Amino acid sequence: MRVAAALAIVVAGLVLVRWVAAVTASTVAPSAGRVTASGDLPFIPVGLEPAPEPTETIDMLAAREEAMRLGREALVDDDLETARDLYFLATEAMPGDPEAEARFRQVETVLGIEDRTTSWREALDDVDDLIALAPRSPTIARAYTEALVGAGREALAQGNTLRAMRLCGEATQRAPTRNDARLCATQASVAATTLPRATPSATAAPTATATATPTATPGVTPSVTPQTATDRQL
16 A cells, blocks of 8 residues: 555656746746737747756656665565556656666566567566565565576587576476476586597607618728737637
């Protein structure tokens, strides 16, 4: 009830902002020129038009900040539907705001996680950001495990075995009873053990170098050591 009441306040605030903007425009218009008693056309000095009041921008920024704050409270309360509506209001209050658009997309990812079939890496990133904001939300925790399994299978199909082992292993730690998480971890482990290993190159055996036998060179007389007298007597 508290979140619903806060949502109604934000909606009423946005309506009030629109009304203030309309009233401001209507009160400025008569002062731009006066109709004289003689019926002449009003004189509007060129370049002296009143500058637009920043009230609308300030109010819309305040509405955006309030919607973002209440959206985070809804995440903590595990009320993802209300959080989605609040983040949508934030995107309406400040179109093009990257944070508001990211939060809205991330909540949409969590709410539709069971129907997702592709782009699991992006889904895991979205849910990972939300679980950092509301770590005790059961809905976000289940979506995170679902995203881990989906991203692990996607990595396995792409041949990224190490990433698949890490993601599916984390999924089994968070949800030991999930059969799909355990199956994913088993398949990743089997794929890792069957990866082709590089065969070490055989080292060539050292070859003995033959020593060449000296041969007599033609035309060269081999030197003879002269015999001594003692050798001749022997």
